[in-house]
Amino acid sequence: MIDFDFASRVDRVEPSATLAISNLANELEADGIDVVDLSVGEPDFDTPENIKRAAEDSLAAGDTGYTSSNGIPELREAIAEKLRADGIDCAADNVVVTPGGKQALYEIFHTLIDGADGRSPSASGTSSRTGDEVVLLDPAWVSYEAQAKMAGADLSRVDLSPYDFQLEPALDDLAETVSDDTELLVVNSPSNPTGAVYSDAALEGVRDLAVDHDVTVISDEMYDEITYGVEQTSLGSLDGMGEHTITVNGFSKAYAMTGWRLGYFCAPESFVSQAGKIQSHSVSCAVNFVQHAGIEALRNTDEAVGEMREAFRERRDMLADLFADHGVDVPVGDGAFYMMLPVSDDDQAWCEGAIEDAHVATVPGSAFGTPGYARLSYAASTERLREGVERLADGGYI
Numbered sequence: 001m002i003d004f005d006f007a008s009r010v011d012r013v014e015p016s017a018t019l020a021i022s023n024l025a026n027e028l029e030a031d032g033i034d035v036v037d038l039s040v041g042e043p044d045f046d047t048p049e050n051i052k053r054a055a056e057d058s059l060a061a062g063d064t065g066y067t068s069s070n071g072i073p074e075l076r077e078a079i080a081e082k083l084r085a086d087g088i089d090c091a092a093d094n095v096v097v098t099p100g101g102k103q104a105l106y107e108i109f110h111t112l113i114d115g116a117d118g119r120s121p122s123a124s125g126t127s128s129r130t131g132d133e134v135v136l137l138d139p140a141w142v143s144y145e146a147q148a149k150m151a152g153a154d155l156s157r158v159d160l161s162p163y164d165f166q167l168e169p170a171l172d173d174l175a176e177t178v179s180d181d182t183e184l185l186v187v188n189s190p191s192n193p194t195g196a197v198y199s200d201a202a203l204e205g206v207r208d209l210a211v212d213h214d215v216t217v218i219s220d221e222m223y224d225e226i227t228y229g230v231e232q233t234s235l236g237s238l239d240g241m242g243e244h245t246i247t248v249n250g251f252s253k254a255y256a257m258t259g260w261r262l263g264y265f266c267a268p269e270s271f272v273s274q275a276g277k278i279q280s281h282s283v284s285c286a287v288n289f290v291q292h293a294g295i296e297a298l299r300n301t302d303e304a305v306g307e308m309r310e311a312f313r314e315r316r317d318m319l320a321d322l323f324a325d326h327g328v329d330v331p332v333g334d335g336a337f338y339m340m341l342p343v344s345d346d347d348q349a350w351c352e353g354a355i356e357d358a359h360v361a362t363v364p365g366s367a368f369g370t371p372g373y374a375r376l377s378y379a380a381s382t383e384r385l386r387e388g389v390e391r392l393a394d395g396g397y398i
Helices: 017-030 049-060 073-085 101-112 142-150 168-177 200-213 269-281 288-300 302-325 347-358 382-394
Strands: 095-098 133-138 154-159 182-188 216-220 245-250 263-266 338-342 373-377
Touching: 017 347, 049 288, 073 095, 073 263, 073 288, 095 101, 095 269, 101 142, 101 182, 101 216, 101 245, 101 263, 101 269, 133 142, 133 168, 142 154, 142 182, 154 168, 168 200, 182 200, 200 216, 302 338, 302 382, 347 373, 347 382
Parallel strands: 133 154, 133 182, 182 216, 216 245
Antiparallel strands: 095 263, 245 263, 338 373
């Protein structure tokens, strides 16, 4: 066997915890075991028909070749229109279309972050100079940490769990963490994994820190179309944040297009020109006919999005009621389709036991930087959600 000398950037990260749990669920199902899989954040709805027809029409029209690396002009303008409606000063030239939101984040991290001495630090963390600082708000989506580490960053974290996962009461903690040495702060609202939608006061606090310390902020707004009774504010729309914010979004969640792999970011043109180098030398461009489907998604799918949103809201409320019936108080978020269930201190063992004994797949909170919880996705039918809670109760897990 070849003894590979693996790069330190790979040694610094673990595989995606959400996909690892999903793979285990798939293995059990392959053995004939029925698993209620609440681990993966994937809408259980099919992609709306008008979007699929747009892709079919695009294929029939011969849109199968390369596009310009940053995306076709029509989609970039449609994205800019959407962001302008959100209050963000965005033109088509500020937009880069990517094969999924993860690729957008990857390009951002690798455009801004230097590791120690310009290299990724060793797995032990020893080096002559530390990497650029990235600040995360815990619980944080699992890939933020991995992507920051692959870029060579040093991480600082602010724990929101003592504040029911809200940012506003944690602003003092954030102010103690962010400094002139901070290169990048990641804000995700609505949040994966908590569903929290941060208040305007919280975002204004972020704005003040970013301006005072000249910090760039990633505003991950992947779930902005999935909110319940509240309005999500785009960070880049606040006065003073236009030059400090890189807005990330995509089509996977709101439009049930997870497998289509289509995302984007909006940033100042100077950033776009640099990040575009990474895109052009890695993935080249997003898929041509998928980009045409993205235009249709943005411009003609509001009704379908509304129907999916209402279904998620009903599931959220039902799930919270079911846990309350079993004496479990669960923080209820105002967006996305996730819930953080309080479990034992050893959340990893709890999740492993839940899938092995009760055949219910969840994700350990420690994967998001917040042990003592399990993340559940309620992007599943009401029948499966009820079944999942019943199995957890019968197995003694709640």
